Amino acid sequence: MGISGEDTESSRLLTTTSTGSPCKIPKDSYHxxxxxxxxxxxxxxxxxxxxxxxxxYFSYLYPDVSVDRIFxxxxxxxxxxxLLLIIAYTHKSDAFVRINIGMAIFIVGLLVVPIMDVVYIKGQTGLYxxxxxxxxxxxxxxxxxxLVQGGVIGSAGEMPERYMQAVVAGTAASGVLVSFLRIFTKAVFSQDTQGLRRSAILYFSVSIVVMAVCIVFYNVAHRLPVIKYYRNLKAQAVNEEKEEKGSLTAAVWGATLWDILGRVKWYGFGILLIYVVTLSIFPGYITEDVHSKVLKDWYPILLIAGYNVFDLVGKSLTAVYLLENAKIAISACIARLLFYPLFLVCLHGPEFFRTEIPVTVLTCLLGLxxxxxxxxxxxxxxxxxQLQHxxxxxxxxxxxxxxxLAIGSIVAWFWVI
Structure with a gap:
């Protein structure tokens, strides 16, 4: 059954939290x-x-290190x-503070590269x-x-499904944006020192601007009636639990964490398996193992763009139809292991499977x-x-x-297709 609209989702939340007679749910004006x-x-x-x-850019500056792997x-x-520390102390910290601190840290980290390029490195190699x-x-x-991803996904989890879908679709949009920036920089900038510097500064500048927008948006979000409404629902649920169980001691919180883990472990297993399969194939296989005489060095760039576009399509589809059967979804995650032999055929199988079309189709399916x-x-x-958790x-x-992601990245080092 697909998502049936915000009011239905909200009613479901109200029912599960037992907060009494539902009051009128504020509309998400202009979405x-x-x-x-x-x-x-x-x-x-x-x-x-x-x-x-x-x-x-980094590989040019530091040719003697495996930059991508170290990063x-x-x-x-x-x-x-x-994340482990955040989970342990979630009950003692506020998501609003964590997210704002995290976004400020992002901006500091992003400023390092362009400032260092202009002030210190200036395109010189070997300045380790x-x-x-x-x-x-x-x-x-x-x-x-x-701080940010844990907080944003956590807070979206307290609201109707469409807001989690928005966050997840946003992550895919990030990949699409970066892919198009990569295509733009390759088409416009030369691949010499100055071109690589300009490309890198563009990537970091765009990220800083988007992060600044995120800070403004997030701090505005708390004033929206619809978000206030769901925060109040959570506060009521938390107060009810305190009245029922008393204050949240370390022992009680530990037991609560184990209960939460028990309830979501299979969802987590599915997510883990998705990214083990994906990261062990993408982007390493795409950038290192397949080649095209026609597209040459554009081939991996276009394949990565195709993956990211279809990843966005997949994450947007849940706004139209949401598969609510977790067993089927987790089984589908296991079925994605079939991508291993399929991509293997694209390297060592019949000649047709080693051409651009099968590889492109499989890459797009991997993203979807x-x-x-x-x-x-x-x-x-x-x-x-429960809502409060x-x-x-x-x-x-x-x-x-x-x-x-970590396991998939490690498997990608050792799994030679």
Whole structure:
């Protein structure tokens, strides 16, 4: 059964929280709250996308290090550690504060590269002190990601499904934006020192502007009647739980966390599996293993753009039809393991399968299934717990996602198709 509209979703929330007779639900005028959550979803992935999209620039400056792999390890480890701390202390911290701090940290991390390029590096190679500063900026962005992504997905989990769908679709839009920026810079800028510098500065400048917009949007969001309404619902649910169970001690919170984990573990397993499969194939396979005599070095760029566009399509489809059967969704995540033999055939199979069309079709299907199934599980998981614990459930799901990204990145190193 698909999503049947905001009022129906809201009534479902009211029923599950037992807050008494439902009052009139404020409308999301001009879909402004939806747009805000969409923008936030795009924003918290842009810093990471900026660093990995500018990898040509960093590889030119620091030719003796594996830049992309070091960036991935630092970013993932920092994000993972910080998410564990956030989950442990969610009940003692406020999402509003975490998200604002995280976005401020993002801006600081993003400013490092363009400022250092202009003031210190100036296109010179081998200045490895600059590399260490850049790695520190990547680590800062990992911290910002944990604070912002965990907070945004957690807060979206407390609201009707359409807002989680907005966040997830925003993350896909971030990839599409970066892909088009990559196509633009390759078409317009030369691939020499000055061209690489201009490309990198463009990536980071766009990310800084979007992050500034996110800060404004997020702080405006708290004044919207529709968001205030759902915050009040959560506050009522929290107060009811306090009256029923008493104050939230460390022991009680520990038991609550285990209960939340038990309720969302299969959703988390599905998310983890999605990103193990995706990251072990994309983008490494796309950028290193397949080649085209016709498209040459444009081939991987266009394949990545195709993946990102279809990822956005998949994450947008849940606004039209939401698969509410979690068992089917998780089974579909397991079925995505079939992408391994299919991509293997595209390298070592009959000649036709080694041409551009089969590879392009499979890459787009990889993006489409990644997008749709991610959106489905992200939407369903927070609804498996009581409203007052939806934020924590959302952060736990983000933890599974980051673990999946980390495992997928590691598998990509060792899995030679």
């Amino acid at each position: 402004f709250a939806y747009i805000i959550y969409f923008t936030l979803g795009a924003g918290f992935l842009l810093p990471w996308n900026a660093f990995i999209t500018a990898v040509d 991935a390890v630092v970013y993932m480890v920092v994000a993972l550690f910080c 002190s600059g590399f260490y500063v850049t790695v520190a900026a990547v680590g800062l962005s990992g911290l910002g990601d944990a 299934t990644n997008g749709y199934l991610t959106s489905v599980l992200m939407i369903l998981a927070p609804k498996a717990v 939806a934020e924590t459930a959302g952060i736990v799901i983000v933890l599974f996602l980051v673990v999946g």
